[in-house]
Amino acid sequence: MSVAVPYWRLSSFYFFYFCLLGGTAPFLALYFHHLGFSSARIGELVAIPMLMRCVAPNLWGWLGDRSGKRLQIVRFGALCTALSFAGIFLGHSYAWLALVMAGHAFFWHAVLPQFEVITLAHLGERTASYSRIRLWGSIGFICTVVGLGRLFDWASLDSYPWALLAIMLGIIGASWWVPNAQPAWHHAEAPAGGFLAQLRRPGVIAFYVCVCLMQLSHGPYYTFITLHLETLGYSRGLIGQLWALGVVAEVLLFLVMPRLLGRFSLRQVLAASFLLAALRWLLLGNLAGHLGVLLFAQLLHAATFGSFHAAAIHFVQRSFQARQQGQGQALYAALAGSGGALGALYSGYSWSSLGPAWTFAIASLAALGAAVIILTRLKEERA
Template structure:
């Protein structure tokens, strides 16, 4: 039993290391290949759209065949193959298609991995965090190692780093035992009712507004650091600091949520997001932007954990699975499309400083809207 959990932790470490290459360094790689910020925005926006479709697709495949592990093996194996082509390619059209393919295979592996982690934690009666923390550590260390390696040896080494982390993740998931997948289906009528509740509509609008600048930062942080004269190593350091701060605040999040109401924490997080992006916009050098990423924990972690708990508080039990899916689509899908396409255009036309000021304005709007909900809404569960 202990060996099985250790293998799962090792898989988490290497899978999230692999994910860090794609999320953190794809925009840097595309810049190296001569792709403009506007074109990067189009690519990532297209990929986010593909992700909206692919995540429920692979979830349904997992449910149909009652397996999580075998679907992960399929999506992860395909991701490794596609990634090797992606990080050796320089033709724009092929890059565009390969980015879409990565969003089809690699990104849906994330929720499948989280599902496997959760079920294994329940099976072995251990905390989910004791497994998932290894993923956060992997993401952090890989960001630092990859940035330094590419700085010293060149961008062409990125493909081999991707292959190495990918194969290690594949080997460890291969020896992890499977867990049955399950899902709770709602009828179309129930789903329609769910979306007509004012509380859920207001909440999802808040998430969309607040998540859009966050996802914009995901797409353009590396490009912004490079535009200020920073190196690829500096990009890796920025993501390392962001991931390390997430580990710390995930550990503290349960205590924080016990002391503060969710809507108050959401308001606080969006206010801090505003300050963070203003400081990035005004940063005199790349080094300032790098160190400001240490605020990722207090902004993203507090916001995301509070939104999940708030969602569970305002909707009935039978709709929680659907609510979680919609939250993921908004946070990682639709906001990614808006942030990437619009952010790429603003960056190309007006520069990174203007983009970060626009992101701060979005966060300020989210903060004001959150304060409005704080005053107007109770935290009771809506009645079906």
């Protein structure tokens, strides 16, 4: 007899976890701007959590694989995330905020990869149900960007750290509500052939280079798009709704992704994602003042994140054996974090000196470069 999946317990964790992402991605740079930091300092502060994404998943993933105590790591990471972030109430100097960003991100990025393993262990052979659970993460993101956008239309941004801390307490509560589970292959023998040998297979390194370039191209978007739109006269409430529109498009794309991967090759899906990303950044850099163009650009989030991420996960699954999936996913997270950090840094330095249009043009070139690499280095292969 099959064991019932703790659907709502698992879903609640994804809900609160991505509520926190919805609170940081659109509004963190806005808060630093409220504190009076320059665009260069904002870019550096936003880059720090992304750099932690390069380190934390590998370290905590190794510890989870060795100990098997994944749920304990999730609970410890959730608690330390809140405790580290609470330091933001003690000071607002650049050095102190950099330390707070590094500390809370180090533990925050430890949480999700371990929880993904727990979720899939609960599902067992019912992996098709994963999307119904993960969907609540997108719902949490949407609720947060819309809710905080409306809140900051009439309330001061001084309330922003309190809102994030409340979300972190929700993550802690959800982590203690979830029962533990271990993957079936936890004690399986390692397969023949090392990780590096699989990494040297044709097209694999090229794929990871493209991951880095794609996330680099997102730098201006995740760091400055809220400030950019506010400068163009959009209200914070509307900006929150525009962020939510992108995530809704992403969710709808996920629903049809199995059909797309059945009809088109991974190379075609990835190349289309990169090309549409190049278009999106040009539109945001030059024509975001036109609401119709802006709405279309936000709908392209379905490609720049949705189809890209889904195809990338498929590629990693196909490229590495079962016991090396964790290393493949960790490398994916690390290079995505590296690219995101580089994107935040360059956009911070170029935003004030070159302006939004050129900053987004550089992002567009990075995405276009990824499209060229994937079309020339990755062989045609159906998912």
